[in-house]
Amino acid sequence: MQTGVQIKIAVPGELSGLAYLFDGYRQFYGMESDLAGAQVFLSERMRRGDSVILVAKEQEGLSVGFVQLYPMFSSVRMAPIFILNDLYVDQDWRGRGIGEQLMEAARRHAVQSGNIALELATEKTNERAQRLYEKLGYSRDRTFYHYALDL
Template structure:
């Protein structure tokens, strides 16, 4: 299936919020549509991310990818952090994830990012296969660490 991959617009907020809530549940968070809507709405209003959607052309969105701008001190250049990629369960295996990833890569080129980076769960083999098929390389030189502030998400 070929979707139209485009920047999310204000009228997409409710649909994207629903997808974002499903994404959060996929990663073990409780359903909270109000929180999802507030978070996505704020990112859109502030222009804090590149939020691309897969428009199925029938009034539905099949998925989204969200990239956050950042910087590499070592490269002394801008980068993009691919923080979120989600395809609705009924739209999986249709190529939407690949289309969204290709659009994310194009966004990186268009914005002058020297690289895009992402993290995924170690058991998310479907996502890993997609990334590797698009020439993403798993980092073997660095470990990913987190430090929790104690502030509840």
């Protein structure tokens, strides 16, 4: 079921609602709640232009979901890409097609910004997200292994 939400690029005046969602996103991945830290983190991303945050708002203006895109470059393809690190819909608003709408808005924004790809990663156990990504045409990378080093 699709829900009528408006999706737009977030601005600093929307930080409190966005920080609440971001804090929920982090808790979904097992982190402790840190609403103040979430607000500072998002404020810095906006201030420095480190990312693009698309926010979904319901008719009353309540922020109900977001997607965050980080600009990067593909050296091999010599072109800009976006890394889609964060997709989150408030628990009370799930199952209404908002995640799919956010993903489509992210795709449109990436194309309009001259990017050649959207790349993302998800936790192996997040099968719901994996089904959505595959439904939208994303394919699991079977060529490269991705590694991480905590510093």
